[in-house]
Amino acid sequence: MSLFPKVGRNQPGLRVTWTLVVAVLCFGIFLHLIPFYFMIVTSLKSAPEIMRIPPTLIPENPTFAAWQLVFQVSVGSTILRQPLSQYFLNSCLMAFGTLALSLPITSFAAYANSKLQRGRGARWTFLFFIGTLMVPAAVTLIPTFLLTRNFPFPVPTVPNIPGTEIEFPVIRTWNTAWAVIIPGVFSAFNFLLFKGFFDTIPNSIIQAARVDGGSEFNIFRRIVLPMSIPVFAVAAYLQFSGVWDSFMWPLLVIQDSARSPMSVAIYNLINVFMSSGTMRPQASLATNEQIRQLQEAGLSWNGLVVLGILQTIPIFIMFIVSRNYLLKGVKIRGLK
Amino acid sequence: MAEQTLAPGASVEESQPAAVVEVKLTRRSRIEKWAFLIPALLFQLSWGWYPLIVAFLLSMTDARPRGPISWTGFQSYTRVWADPLVGSAFRVTLIYAALSIVLTFLIPIIVAILLMEMKPRVMRWMMVLWFLPLSGVASTIMWRYVYNTDFGFFQWIAMDVLGLPRQGFLTSADQVLFWLIFPGILMFGPGLIYMAGLQSIPQSYYEAAEIEGAGLWRKIWTISLPRLRPIIVMMLTFAIIGSLQVFDWPKLMTEGGPGGASRTVVMYMFDLLNSLRYSDATALAIFLFILIMAITITYRILFKEDPDA
Amino acid sequence: MSSNHAGMSRRDFLKTLGISGAGAAMFAAGLPAFASKESAASFTPRAQNANVTLQLANYPYTVPPAQAPEGGYTAQQQAFLAWMEQNPNVRIEAVEAPIWGTGELRTLITGGTAPSFFHPGVLALWTIEGKHVVFNQGLLADLSAQFEEFGLEAQFSDAVRAAAVEWEVGGARFGLPEGVTPGNGIFFRRDIFEEAGIEPLTVDSTWDEIAEKALALTNEGRLGMGTQWWGVEWMLASEGFGKAGLFNYLPTPENGWNWRFDYTSNPEMIAATERYRRMIHQDRSLGSNYGDWDLLGQFFNGTMAIVTVPLQYFTQTDDIGPGALAAQLGRPLDEVVGAIPHPRGSNGHFSPEGRPGVSVFSVNPDYDEATKSAAVSLYQYMALGEGFVTQRQIAYEQTGNLQRVFSPYPFVGTAQSIEGVDGTPVDAWGQQYIDLVNYATTTAEGYPMRGLFFPPELDLGPTESAWGDATSLFRDESGDLDVLATYQTAQDIRNTQAEAFSSVIPDDQFIAAAQAYYQANAEYWQANFPDFYENTYRPWFEQVITPRLGM
Incomplete structure (x- = not known):
């Protein structure tokens, strides 16, 4: 679109380069498609065929049994306690709830850090915002969990106000969607993303608007936001898929299956199945009974792959939606 | 389009002296600056730093999950420091991070630049196929199969196509880090982000360069990359932080083997957590934090944000 | 909206079963039989008098949903429903909880939100000593009073009793045996x-x-x-x-x-x-x-x-x-x-x-005695008592397949046949397998497990990582590998790591335990495998252990 000249495309050198570029891109696409082919084919195989080594490339007797099974299971059984629609709605609530709070808050902060702060203050704020990325999340798991129980006390039981029998007032988000949404409101990764993008916006554009006397919020809304649609699209998509796919944290903080997201329902099954046999005999004995329950319902690798595909579909839809916004890049910069 | 986005009449009023404007704006935007920052600061403080500080305090105790906790001072830190496996985990992590940044960081940028060259219709499709959201489970199973030393695809290429001797791939202590990183060369890259950034480069820049007779590489070198620079700087920040904390991919693929050759710091931290040694694990995480913080600050000093951006 | 069946009347209960189809109709017909057996039960759980809540995270039993699923309740769920009928004061909730991840389960226990049942091995690297340590840290409920109350030990099969180290330490009971493997x-x-x-x-x-x-x-x-x-x-x-x-x-x-x-x-x-x-x-x-x-x-x-x-x-x-x-x-x-x-x-x-391996589950350590009793009552019913029998009867009536009845086999309890089922484990699995079960149980009798002799520590000690590194090298390294040197490395690392730990057991107590342990070893090997005792064990003991213990 912009690198290759508009005229003279038929030059032999350019044509070779062009063909090479297209070939490289197509090869990458081919590689990306292999896992998808693999998933779909697996979902169409029978249980013994899945265990075949090396795997068969084309299913010998394609069957939709696994798909049928998953839909039967999802209609009502012990494996999924709620109708799929319930899990789906819960996931939507969490994902869109997070986006609705996180995108404005994170982008405001990134904007302020990029355009309103200067010098040492900007550097320290930057480190303050991304510093928590530098610690593995597993370490803060327990304190954060305790905070969902009794914010702001990171202990299981709330202390009394000194000298009284009354407990300190606390905020309890545990076992509600808030417990998933609130810790994700500030996203350090999205902060980096937004900051990088806002840094590319020339100060002169903003300065011009300031001179006109526009408030910073108006500048953000009327100038920066329209230019930033692509990065908002990417950030929304990445955060959506992150929340949609996360299952360990929701599993910890939401005990009530009626409030659980889709990922919990699906990964619960996959997790039980995947962890079997990778551990010691002691463990396999214990998970044995779990697997028996799944197997009695007829679930095997093929069924799990179906679940995996179902889990990915909303992410895929979100991807397509955000792609359209991503490609709406406003070529505003040439104005000056 | 520009007229629509900019507020009507958003042109510079020439009559006002520039110095006066500066002062007036600073006072006013100072309040707004804090209005922009405060919500995020509060959330980051209460759900980001606060749990971290609690974890840090717990690392100075024996951190028993139930019952009274007793203060142990820096015992966890000295214990972790003396552990022979900690040193090797740091070595593995640094090599992994360096290798993965060298091998995988640039490719998504190039892919994004090249994708933008396609005709709009073609690009829309290529983009979908290239960045299709991928299930982690599926790709793990697939790559384990590809790397299998007995019947895997790569072994077939090595022995039957290239006529090499039997290769170890993930089972070779010397090669394991390379092969762990290899899938990331073409897959899993953050190319979408660069595509978002490339959207905002004005077409006219390229047209002007073309008139001056600039070729393909020159345009990439003098326009695309410099305009992307702030985004690249941020993504590199994240790549450094992220790759120093890598654990799930090697965990799934190799369990840290063979012989600990792919056991990263965070993987060893999980070993400690699984032994119910919460305070030791936190102590190890704090060591890692110090390392990452040092690297990040050094890097930020070396690569200042583009001053005239 | 957790499923809560406690308030369900008998009529509702039968109605629910009615929806569920053929299997349930048969079960409903069998209900009076349960009612008459109730009085025959040899215990009166305290739970009947206390309002308590149990929360199950799909383990060890799936809570029957309020609405019968399309294919009808499973045999296990039908038994579960019958237990809930008998224990109307116990509220049963089905919860979602990550009980199979070490860090996650530990987090739940720390926050006081663990479900009723979980596997202690998850917390304890799946080792016996580990479970003892975890119990010592207070992460597992002490079920000694409930073992007494329900007379559990008398109801265990020989294999389960031979593997007592898996569910008891220092006289306290922490685990409810749910499965046995004949080794x-x-x-x-x-x-x-x-x-x-x-x-x-x-x-x-x-x-x-x-x-x-x-x-x-x-x-x-x-x-x-x-x-x-x-x-x-x-x-x-x-x-x-x-x-x-x-x-x-x-x-x-x-x-x-x-x-x-x-x-x-x-x-x-x-x-x-x-x-x-x-x-x-x-x-x-x-x-x-x-x-x-x-x-x-x-x-x-x-x-x-x-x-x-x-x-x-x-x-x-x-x-x-x-x-x-x-x-x-x-x-x-x-x-x-x-x-x-x-x-x-x-x-x-x-x-x-x-030797026979026993898989056990443990109970939330926050529970009071009444709740623990309710939990153990459920276990007793499902794994050893009536529920255990009816599950198998239902499976037999539904499939007519003996293998379904005797799966998994051996049973945890003493029962070796099921009333109303025409057949034995031998008919289902053949003599070969039954011989294996007997071999494991008899040979393991008196086998000196270390965990039976030593009081539990508070720490798990050095990680297993260094050992894992050695074994992964043995497995993966296809070229030349110095096996001895690899072992040397693992040994050095683990011993260095051990320096950083200290024991909570007093030295004299430890030495006494060690002496008892090696004494038991000597007796076991001499009685059962005399060649091994003479040629291998005794010389090793005299050369290596005696000087260490100053015996």
Whole structure:
């Protein structure tokens, strides 16, 4: 679109380069498609065929049994306690709830850090915002969990106000969607993303608007936001898929299956199945009974792959939606 | 389009002296600056730093999950420091991070630049196929199969196509880090982000360069990359932080083997957590934090944000 | 909206069953029988008088949903419903909780939100000593009073009682046995052996012999043998070796941490390791990177002729278990699948892996006595009492398949037959398997497990990582590898790590426990495996242990 000249495309050198570029891109696409082919084919195989080594490339007797099974299971059984629609709605609530709070808050902060702060203050704020990325999340798991129980006390039981029998007032988000949404409101990764993008916006554009006397919020809304649609699209998509796919944290903080997201329902099954046999005999004995329950319902690798595909579909839809916004890049910069 | 986005009449009023404007704006935007920052600061403080500080305090105790906790001072830190496996985990992590940044960081940028060259219709499709959201489970199973030393695809290429001797791939202590990183060369890259950034480069820049007779590489070198620079700087920040904390991919693929050759710091931290040694694990995480913080600050000093951006 | 059946009236209950179809109709007919049996029950759980809540995270039983699922309640759920009928004061909630991840489960326990039941192994690296440590840290409820109240021990089978170390420590009870395996062992495809003209494996087969046969059975499309990723430990355990094997874990009461590791003094350990490596890298007759499920699948497909598994898998009734394999080949089970216990060592040692293994679950440590009683009452009903029987009766009526009744087998309880079921475990699984069960139980009687003698520590001690590194090198490194040096590294690392720990057991108490432990060993080996005692154990004890304990 912009690198290759508009005229003279038929030059032999350019044509070779062009063909090479297209070939490289197509090869990458081919590689990306292999896992998808693999998933779909697996979902169409029978249980013994899945265990075949090396795997068969084309299913010998394609069957939709696994798909049928998953839909039967999802209609009502012990494996999924709620109708799929319930899990789906819960996931939507969490994902869109997070986006609705996180995108404005994170982008405001990134904007302020990029355009309103200067010098040492900007550097320290930057480190303050991304510093928590530098610690593995597993370490803060327990304190954060305790905070969902009794914010702001990171202990299981709330202390009394000194000298009284009354407990300190606390905020309890545990076992509600808030417990998933609130810790994700500030996203350090999205902060980096937004900051990088806002840094590319020339100060002169903003300065011009300031001179006109526009408030910073108006500048953000009327100038920066329209230019930033692509990065908002990417950030929304990445955060959506992150929340949609996360299952360990929701599993910890939401005990009530009626409030659980889709990922919990699906990964619960996959997790039980995947962890079997990778551990010691002691463990396999214990998970044995779990697997028996799944197997009695007829679930095997093929069924799990179906679940995996179902889990990915909303992410895929979100991807397509955000792609359209991503490609709406406003070529505003040439104005000056 | 520009007229629509900019507020009507958003042109510079020439009559006002520039110095006066500066002062007036600073006072006013100072309040707004804090209005922009405060919500995020509060959330980051209460759900980001606060749990971290609690974890840090717990690392100075024996951190028993139930019952009274007793203060142990820096015992966890000295214990972790003396552990022979900690040193090797740091070595593995640094090599992994360096290798993965060298091998995988640039490719998504190039892919994004090249994708933008396609005709709009073609690009829309290529983009979908290239960045299709991928299930982690599926790709793990697939790559384990590809790397299998007995019947895997790569072994077939090595022995039957290239006529090499039997290769170890993930089972070779010397090669394991390379092969762990290899899938990331073409897959899993953050190319979408660069595509978002490339959207905002004005077409006219390229047209002007073309008139001056600039070729393909020159345009990439003098326009695309410099305009992307702030985004690249941020993504590199994240790549450094992220790759120093890598654990799930090697965990799934190799369990840290063979012989600990792919056991990263965070993987060893999980070993400690699984032994119910919460305070030791936190102590190890704090060591890692110090390392990452040092690297990040050094890097930020070396690569200042583009001053005239 | 957790499913809560406590408030359900009997009529609602029958109505729910009515919706669920054929299986439930039969069950409803059986209900009066439960009612009459109620009075015959030998205990009156305190739970009946207290309003308590149990929360199950799909483990160990699935809570029956309020609405009967389309295919009807499973046999287990029908039994569960009957228990809830009998215990209207106990509120049952189905919850979502990550009870299979160590960090997650620990987090739940710390926050006081753990579900009623979880597996202690998750917290304890799946080792026996680990479970004792975890109990000592207060992460598992002390169920001693409930064992007493329900008279549980008398209801356990011999195999479960032989493995008491899995559910008790220092006289306190922390685990409810849910499953038994007659030890770990080996499955082999009798049909493939026959086809290849190879003599089948027997109880007396040694690893050398198995290795030889695995090589002979290997061909283009088939691996002679398959084992787990930690496969070398199978072979080491037979000789008494392992990450904390009899000969590798040495008491050193003078140190802060009372144990040290020795992986280098035993040439037999090196030899066993080299045989393992030879099978993988030279013979290419052994695949050692599999999970149990993959192994069963390969075994089913005939792409592996010998696999190492917990023997209880013999009674697996899904579509890749031995029963399914025999059914597919249209031949009797005994002609298709052979099973032998964990092979004895070349020195005559009987491996602890060969003794019955018991899987237990534990109870939320925050519970008061009444809630613990309700939890144990549910367990007693489902695993040992009426519910256990009715589940199997229902399965039999639904399928008419004896294998469904005796799966998994052996049972945890004393019952060996089910009223109303015409058949025995032998009819279901063949004499071969029942012999294995008996062999494991009788041989293991009096086996001195370390955890029975030593009081529990508060720390798990050095991580297993260094040992895992050594075994992964043995498995993966196809080139030259100095086995002794690899062991030396692991030993040095673990001993260095051990320096940083201290024991909570007083030295004199530790020495007394150690003396009792080695004394019990001497007695067990002398009585059951005299050759091993004379040639291996006694000389080792005199040279290595005596000076360490100052005996």
